[in-house]
Amino acid sequence: MSEEKKWYAIYTKSRAEKKTGQTLTELGIDHYLPMQTIVKQWSDRKKKVEEPLFKSYLFVHATLPKEMQTILAINGVVKFVKSGKELNPMRAEVIEAIKLSLLHYTEIETTHANLDVNQKVRIIGGPLKGYEGKTIKKQGNSYFALEIEELGSHMLLKLPSSYLEPI
DSSP states (O other): OOOOOEEEEEEEOTTOHHHHHHHHHHTTOEEEOOEEEEEEEOSSOEEEEEEESSTTEEEEEEOTTTTHHHHHTSTTEEEEOOBTTBOOOBOHHHHHHHHHHHHHOSOEEEEOSOOOEEEEEEEOSSTTTTOEEEEEEETTEEEEEEEEGGGTEEEEEOOOGGGEEEO
16 A cells, blocks of 8 residues: 655744755655745835745645654654644645645735635636635725635635635
8 A cells, every 4th residue: 555645734833934844855855835925114124025824834745654753853843733633634725725826916814813704705717716715804805715724724815806706
């Protein structure tokens, strides 16, 4: 029986995502650290900086339990993210949706809050065509919320209303 690699979320120490990713690369462990460019304001200047989309989270593409101890031994890794007491893999389509979102959209935000849900919708246009989620209202604008159950999180995208159809 062949062992299959699956995506798992790991929780890292605060601000250790990049260093942990570098160590994973050195060990030859496939991983994904979603990064976004944001503008930071200091008192004397503005600067574009790269920051992780999900603070303290990183995704590993690994065979468990074979690689589990190697990953947990990395300085910066706190634990694997579990759903209750179960260690469940991430859905590959969620990883793909995150990659597509970062490639094609600039207004992305993540939240762990319970959202005021207006309607369940399907995307019918653009790079995320076929994905389903919910619409929310945020400061007068309509956002699409892609739920990431495995992290208990939502990724908010500002999409044109013509890209959405009610389900």
